[in-house]
């Protein structure tokens with residue numbers, strides 16, 4: 001046994017002997033560290049995700065592929081239940097992910113979720129652009145200033161729209177779009 005191994009063995013023995021004390025000490029240290037760096041773990045995991053996104057996705061895909069049919073089915077059911085429990089939340093998460101992909105600035109996610117939830121509880125909504133009534137299941141959530149044009153993914157830049165308006169508008173500039181709709185919206189932007 002060389003010197004290094006001896007030290008390691010000693011440390012291990014010490015750790016095993018004072019296991020509980022060490023756990024408490026580590027917890028205290030971790031708490032102190034987090035007080036100074038409150039976003040450390042969040043940032044580290046985001047960075048890891050960015051750097052290794054490819055690898056992480058492949059691992060997840062491989063893991064899914066290795067499951068039996070029954071297990072796959074159970075997983076799908078679980079995802080469905082999760083979705084049905086909080087449709088507005090799922091909707092808001094997808095929208096946020098899309099916005100992030102387009103490099104948009106993200107506003108208060110909780111406020112967006114609450115707003116989407118309120119809209120989804122209605123039977124029908126009015127399109128912000130053409131003012132026509134649309135059944136809620138067919139409504140779109142639209143960015144007033146398109147993300148492509150630098151619009152934020154935030155409550156003040158969101159509106160409810162009918163599908164035709166949303167697809168017609170696309171990434172159209174507001175000044176151009178205003179001339180194409182029947183009743184131009186007065187915009188303070």
Ligand SMILES: [Zn+2]
Nearest residue numbers: 127130162165
């Ligand atoms: Zn419309």
